[in-house]
Amino acid sequence: MIDNKVFDLLNDQINKEFYSAYLYLDMNNYFEKRGLAGFANWYRIQAMEERDHAMLFYQYLQNNDCPVTLAAIAKPDKEFKCDMDVLQAGLAHEEYVTSLIHNIYDAAYAVKDFRTMQFLDWFVKEQGEEETNARDMITKMELFGNDPKSLYMLNQELAGRVYSAPSLVLE
Numbered sequence: 059m060i061d062n063k064v065f066d067l068l069n070d071q072i073n074k075e076f077y078s079a080y081l082y083l084d085m086n087n088y089f090e091k092r093g094l095a096g097f098a099n100w101y102r103i104q105a106m107e108e109r110d111h112a113m114l115f116y117q118y119l120q121n122n123d124c125p126v127t128l129a130a131i132a133k134p135d136k137e138f139k140c141d142m143d144v145l146q147a148g149l150a151h152e153e154y155v156t157s158l159i160h161n162i163y164d165a166a167y168a169v170k171d172f173r174t175m176q177f178l179d180w181f182v183k184e185q186g187e188e189e190t191n192a193r194d195m196i197t198k199m200e201l202f203g204n205d206p207k208s209l210y211m212l213n214q215e216l217a218g219r220v221y222s223a224p225s226l227v228l229e
């Protein structure tokens with residue numbers, strides 16, 4: 059049995075992860091319009107990863123016989139005035155998601171829900187990687203974003219990102 063508070067947070071996290079997917083799709087949309095297909099590709103794959111995260115929370119609750127409640131996904135409301143705005147919004151969002159994961163962990167820890175803590179371990183590590191990736195994007199943009207030739211190269215590099223399913227697999 060999963061504690062009520064832990065359940066509510068896990069159930070909410072399904073929605074938060076789908077919102078993340080929506081937000082990254084919006085970023086994909088921004089870069090498509092900008093004509094930077096490599097950046098657009100990077101954010102499209104990011105959106106797919108977030109969908110995968112949502113499905114992991116969904117599957118985890120189903121596996122533990124918890125009835126999931128699906129809520130409406132919020133509209134992405136960020137306005138991007140320039141490329142750097144998008145990258146910084148990405149980092150801020152990942153920092154926010156890290157705080158959400160830590161908050162669930164905290165609730166699970168308080169009731170000695172070791173199974174949920176073990177499930178969340180993967181997400182704790184994943185968030186570290188997401189923040190690093192978001193910071194790297196900002197650093198690269200700071201270094202190369204103002205020079206058209208370098209931006210072209212960076213766009214080419216990001217075009218090479220390919221989707222891979224999450225390493226965490228729930229039966």
Ligand code: MG
Nearest residue numbers: 075078108111
């Ligand atoms: Mg996520």
